[in-house]
Each structure stands twice: as structure tokens, then as C-alpha cells.
Ligand SMILES: Cc1cc2nc3c(=O)[nH]c(=O)nc-3n(C[C@H](O)[C@H](O)[C@H](O)COP(=O)(O)OP(=O)(O)OC[C@H]3O[C@@H](n4cnc5c(N)ncnc54)[C@H](O)[C@@H]3O)c2cc1C
Ligand SMILES: Cc1ncc(C[n+]2csc(CCOP(=O)(O)OP(=O)(O)O)c2C)c(N)n1
């Protein structure tokens with residue numbers, strides 16, 4: 001234990017009294033103590049003037065490992081990947097001004113997908129706030145629209161309680177990022193240290209149970225269904241409810257589809273799973289939605305990429321919706337049976353009510369429904385040209401699935417490659433598919449993969465990316481080198497901002513404005529320059545051997561540059577404004 | 587429809603901007619907004635007048651409730667309630683118009699609180715529509731300045747918005 005840490009635990013008795021008084025600590029030391037007590041193992045960050053006292057305190061302890069990224073955006077994405085893959089909050093430390101503004105993209109990314117982060121930003125000393133001081137920005141103001149909550153700590157006496165509140169708010173209810181802005185003088189000032197074990201806030205009381213009457217009503221409605229479908233989202237994963245979801249779905253024998261954020265919550269290799277729904281979802285999932293009579297929505301938020309045109313959405317369905325956030329319910333689509341509560345608790349209660357009930361689902365109707373679904377499934381909507389001379393991105397992902405035995409953590413960037421990864425990598429477990437859905441942040445994949453690898457040192461972590469996206473946080477290859485992160489980067493290099501090109505082809509008569517990527521770097525040499533292994537793969541027959549070889553290099557980061565068919569598009573596709581039954585097929 | 591929403595919130599710096607920010611970010615209307623501390627100085631009470639369809643109002647109340655600083659809120663239209671707004675209005679009135687202004691002010695139970703040879707400053711309290719009606723009625727006279735406090739409201743009877 002280093003000297004400073006020992007000081008932390010020093011208490012002394014005031015002579016003559018039995019009162020025990022604690023040593024006063026600096027704000028910076030309090031910060032470090034709180035994090036250690038909170039069980040934070042990794043802190044992703046980047047230093048600067050306003051946080052120098054905190055870095056000094058970090059230097060003198062060994063409980064919390066600080067990970068030095070190369071750009072603050074990456075710190076937030078790494079913490080985010082850490083959170084998504086563990087269910088624990090991701091923690092970030094950046095300096096004031098540009099440090100804080102650089103972090104904003106990552107904060108907004110986490111906000112849109114309800115990911116628990118606690119982001120500490122340094123601030124200029126309290127006396128200078130509002131003076132346009134050096135490296136001053138109003139971090140609380142700038143982040144307000146993209147955080148669950150934020151705090152400015154003005155007095156060192158409030159620091160520990162505020163940190164406790166930040167973790168509490170970030171991780172409970174509908175999770176989300178919380179920013180804590182700490183002025184430099186607060187880090188230097190001293191106060192007695194006390195980290196509360198528990199905290200209550202009169203203005204914040206997340207729901208812990210769904211209403212029993214609503215749950216009963218929902219189960220009754222499910223039992224009358226003739227063409228039911230279960231539509232689940234990220235909330236199931238956030239609520240750690242995969243097991244309950246799987247049990248209920250199997251009991252009911254209903255078909256199930258997951259949103260992009262919900263993949264892995266139900267085993268993708270199971271027969272009852274119809275694949276992803278929505279804009280690039282499968283034919284069977286979208287047709288199942290459009291034609292259902294009872295829709296059971298669980299931890300999903302009826303995003304416009306899922307519903308398409310809401311006027312045409314599920315025209316014949318009665319809708320049940322389970323969500324912890326009342327504001328998610330009846331926001332985009334009016335529902336019939338709302339249930340506000342945590343998915344896990346509500347599903348367990350549903351299972352209980354269902355088991356106690358005399359009634360059973362309508363077997364004959366279900367049989368007919370499944371027959372219809374199998375017909376849709378027979379369309380094989382994800383088919384692609386397997387005999388092509390060029391590498392098909394779908395082929396790379398199918399092979400990745402095979403080589404990793406479906407057991408890797410897969411992060412992705414944003415674009416066509418993201419959709420193919422979602423369609424072709426079959427996730428049987430939750431917390432393994434890590435991508436930016438709500439904000440769609442290019443640059444997310446690599447730093448997120450770093451966070452995942454820190455949380456799961458021995459596991460296979462793949463980052464599926466494109467030549468456009470990877471260049472948005474490419475500098476993190478240096479971080480990977482420093483910490484020896486053996487990521488496998490799957491660069492589906494089509495020479496285009498492919499998702500943009502696809503829209504231009506479909507909706508702008510092929511006017512490819514700024515969607516062609518010129519002057520690409522030699523990714524192999526680039527990987528090597530950072531001290532990693534680079535590979536370029538140009539022929540379909542080399543895909544599998546290359547992937548095998550890469551995954552055998554257990555302690556090396558391998559950057560695999562796959563030159564894929566530049567003309568390939570993502571199918572099926574629901575054009576914006578169309579109904580779920582109006583898909584463009586291959 | 588027009589709704590009066592009363593909000594009890596933590597009396598913290600920035601609480602007001604969270605509410606204002608929510609309305610601008612989500613494109614909701616604010617007709618008026620007033621805020622002041624309550625008898626419990628850790629709480630402020632805000633009264634907000636907005637309008638929208640039932641669906642929009644439902645989202646507004648849900649989104650407001652979601653703000654961490656919001657302790658409790660009430661849509662006044664859920665039950666009988668009293669609405670009050672105060673207006674100070676300065677009018678130029680000379681000659682026979684002076685009598686007319688005084689008469690109108692009486693009708694609206696206004697109080698003349700400042701007088702010069704050519705001006706009256708009148709205080710009127712009531713619902714917003716009563717204040718609108720007064721402004722309309724006095725339009726003949728020369729209105730120099732109008733200040734309105736924004737609407738406040740309180741539920742009738744036993745019902746109360748408190749922690
Ligand atoms: C290029 C691109 C294409 C896309 N195409 C598609 C597509 O084809 N299909 C698709 O599905 N998406 C697609 N998306 C993603 C889309 O934009 C949305 O991010 C996604 O659909 C939202 O998923 P979700 O409904 O599961 O909600 P999430 O954002 O995961 O929200 C989770 C919901 O669960 C609730 N919740 C959280 N915790 C709990 C809990 N403990 N208990 C109960 N409820 C809880 C939350 O309140 C929230 O309502 C695409 C994104 C990109 C970038
Ligand atoms: C930061 C950011 N800027 C712009 C976009 C818009 N956008 C979405 S997909 C895409 C193209 C991505 O290209 P690439 O990474 O090569 O992936 P591909 O679609 O080719 O697989 C763009 C520009 C975005 N999502 N994020």
C-alpha cells in the first residue's frame with residue numbers, strides 16, 4: 001500500500017473524549033476513495049490542468065486502474081463498452097473545456113442507448129466560473145440535454161455524497177450517463193471523508209415492481225392471442241432479464257423478434273427467434289409484426305427505425321408494453337396494456353401468473369400462425385450471392401461467427417457493416433453485441449472494444465468496422481498497444497461510406513455525393529506502425545483461413561482489412577415512411 | 587387544450603434551465619412560466635402554462651416527472667382549481683378618458699396604484715382571460731406598458747401539491 005492510501009485509513013481519537021474524528025482529505029483523495037469504495041476498477045480518461053490534483057491522487061494509489069486513451073471521445077466509448085458488456089457503470093475522467101467537449105459525443109451515445117456512465121469533468125476554480133477563464137466551458141449546460149442528470153460540485157463537503165448520487169442515478173431505473181463537474185479548487189480543498197452506503201433522493205424513486213393487475217391483464221390478453229408476437233429491446237439486457245424472457249417465450253411458444261439493441265437477449269439460434277425487426281430486419285419478423293393480433297413489447301421503445309410509418313404500424317394488434325420509463329409508453333404508438341416496471345420482475349411475475357392460470361394459449365391458432373411464419377421465413381430474405389468472385393461482407397460475418405463459435409464479444413461501428421453484423425452473427429447470449437443504435441456514432445467500435453476487453457481479459461473481442469468509421473477513432477490503436485489489448489479488427493473495406501452510398505443509389509438516383517472514400521491509408525502498414533499485426537484479404541477463399549489465423553494470435557491485435565464488394569447493399573430494407581410490410585427485398 | 591402544470595422541484599441552481607431546456611428540446615409550447623421558493627426553502631414551485639393535445643400533455647408531464655430535480659407535479663386540470671395572474675398596466679389618460687379608465691378599472695376590480703397628471707398605473711388580478719379582457723376593454727385608452735406575472739394556480743378543497 002502506498003503512503004497516501006495508508007493515510008486514508010488513519011483515524012485518531014481526540015484526547016479525552018471517545019469521539020472518533022476522521023482525518024480531513026483533499027477533494028482529489030476523496031474522489032479516489034469514493035471510486036475505490038464504489039468498486040470501480042477501471043477509469044478511462046485523459047489528463048489536463050483542471051484535473052491535475054485528481055491525477056496526482058490517482059498516481060499515489062493502486063485500487064483504481066486509470067486507462068489513458070488518445071482522445072476523450074474514446075474514453076467515453078470505452079467506458080460505454082465496458083458498461084454494455086458487464087452491466088456495471090463505466091467511469092470516465094476528463095479535463096475542463098476541450099476535454100469535456102470531446103467527451104460529449106460519447107455521453108450522447110450512451111444517453112440514447114440508456115447506458116450507465118459516470119463522467120467526471122474537471123472545471124476551472126469556482127472563483128473563475130463565468131469569467132471565460134482558460135479552458136472554461138459550461139459543462140453542465142452543454143451536457144444537460146444528453147445526460148440523465150448532472151451536477152456541479154461547489155463545495156468539497158458535498159463531493160462524496162454527490163459521487164454516490166451520481167452512481168445511484170446512473171445505474172437505477174432507466175440507466176443513463178451522469179456528469180459530475182468538479183472545479184479545481186474543490187479537488188484541492190479538504191473535508192472529512194464519509195461515503196454513504198446507501199442514498200435516497202426524495203425527487204427520484206425508480207419503480208421497482210409492475211402493477212399486479214396490469215400484469216394479470218397482459219397475461220389474459222396473451223392467452224386470447226391467435227397471432228401473437230413478442231418484440232423485445234435493449235431494456236431486457238439492461239434489466240438482466242434474458243433468462244426470464246427465454247423461459248416465458250418457450251412456455252408460450254410465441255414467435256419472438258429483437259431490436260438492434262436487444263440482440264442476444266433471446267438465443268438467436270432458437271427456432272422461435274425470427275431475427276431482428278425494423279428497417280433492416282428480416283421479412284418474417286416484419287411481416288409477423290404487421291400481421292399480429294397481440295403485440296408484446298418488452299423493454300423496447302418503438303423507435304422510428306423499428307415502426308416505419310406509425311400510421312401503418314401493426315394495424316390489427318392489441319399492444320402490451322413493459323417499460324421502466326413511463327415516458328417510453330405511448331410516446332410513439334398508443335398501447336392498450338401499459339406496464340411500468342423492471343423487465344426482470346415483470347416477466348417473472350408473468351411466468352407465475354401464467355403457470356397458475358388454467359388457460360393455455362390457443363394451440364390450433366398458434367399452429368396456423370407458425371405455418372404462416374415459416375412460409376415467410378422460406379423467402380430466405382438474407383440470401384446473397386455465395387459464388388461471387390469478390391468478398392461478400394455477409395460471408396465474412398458468417399465466417400467470423402463460425403470461427404469464434406458464436407461466442408465472441410462483437411462491437412461495431414455504424415453503417416452497412418453494422419447491419420450485416422446484426423443480421424449474420426447469431427448472438428445466443430446477452431451483453432455480447434455492442435453497438436451504437438440510437439445515436440449511430442461512427443467511431444464507437446474500436447474504443448468500445450477496448451472497454452470490453454478490459455472487462456473480459458481472456459475473451460475474444462472482435463470489432464466489426466468500415467474504412468470510414470475506423471478512421472474516426474483510429475488513434476486508439478496506440479492505446480491498444482500500450483495496454484496489450486488483443487482485439488481483432490474486422491474492417492469491411494468497401495471503399496465507400498456504404499450506408500450513405502446505398503441511400504444515394506436508392507433515393508437520389510445514384511448521385512454519389514461525397515460517399516466515395518479516396519486516399520485510404522494502407523491499413524496493414526498502419527497497423528504495423530502502431531506495433532500490431534496487419535492483414536489484407538482480397539479473395540473469398542482466403543476469408544476463413546485468415547480469420548482462423550488471426551484468432552490463433554491470442555495476444556496480438558490483428559487488423560484485418562477485407563476488401564469487399566463495393567456494390568453490396570443491405571437487404572431487406574423498409575424505406576423511410578413506409579410500413580413494415582413494404583420491404584425492399586434482394 | 588391549455589393546461590396549467592404546477593411543479594415542486596429541488597431549489598437547486600440550474601433546475602429552471604432543465605425545465606426550459608426540456609421544452610425547447612422537445613418542441614413543447616410554453617405560454618408562461620413562473621417560479622419562486624416555497625415556505626420550505628429547499629423547494630421551489632413552478633407554474634407552467636402550456637398547450638397541446640392530450641397525448642402531448644401526457645408526454646410533457648411524463649418528461650417533467652423524469653427530471654431528477656422534480657419532486658412532484660400536478661396538472662391543475664385534473665380537478666377544480668383556482669388560477670391567478672397579476673398584471674400591472676400603465677395607460678395614458680387625460681380629460682374625460684380619466685373617468686372612463688377609472689370606471690373600467692373598478693369593473694375589473696383593479697386598483698390604481700400610481701397616478702400622474704397624464705398616467706394611471708393599474709393592478710389587476712385574475713385569470714388570464716380576465717386580464718386579456720381588461721386589456722381589450724381599455725384598448726381605447728393609450729396603453730404604455732403591460733407587465734404580467736404569468737399564471738399561478740392551486741387546487742380547490744383538500745387537494746394539495748406538497749411533499
Ligand atoms: C444504421 C442504423 C440502422 C438501424 N436499423 C435498425 C433496424 O433495422 N432495426 C432496429 O431494431 N434498430 C435499428 N437501429 C437502431 C435504432 O436506431 C434504435 O436504436 C433501436 O431500434 C432502439 O432499440 P430499443 O427499442 O430496444 O430501445 P433501447 O434504446 O435499447 O431502449 C431500451 C428501452 O427499455 C427501457 N428500459 C431500460 N431499462 C429497463 C428495465 N430495467 N426494465 C424495463 N425497461 C427498461 C428503456 O426505458 C427504453 O424504453 C439502427 C441504427 C442504426 C445506426
Ligand atoms: C459521426 C458520424 N458521422 C456521420 C454519420 C452518417 N453515416 C452513417 S453510416 C455512414 C457511412 C459509414 O461508412 P463505413 O464506416 O465505411 O461503413 P459502411 O457503411 O461502408 O459499411 C455515415 C457517414 C454517422 N453515423 N456518424
Ligand SMILES: [Mg+2]
Pocket residue numbers: 415466467468492493494495496497498
Ligand atoms: Mg465503407
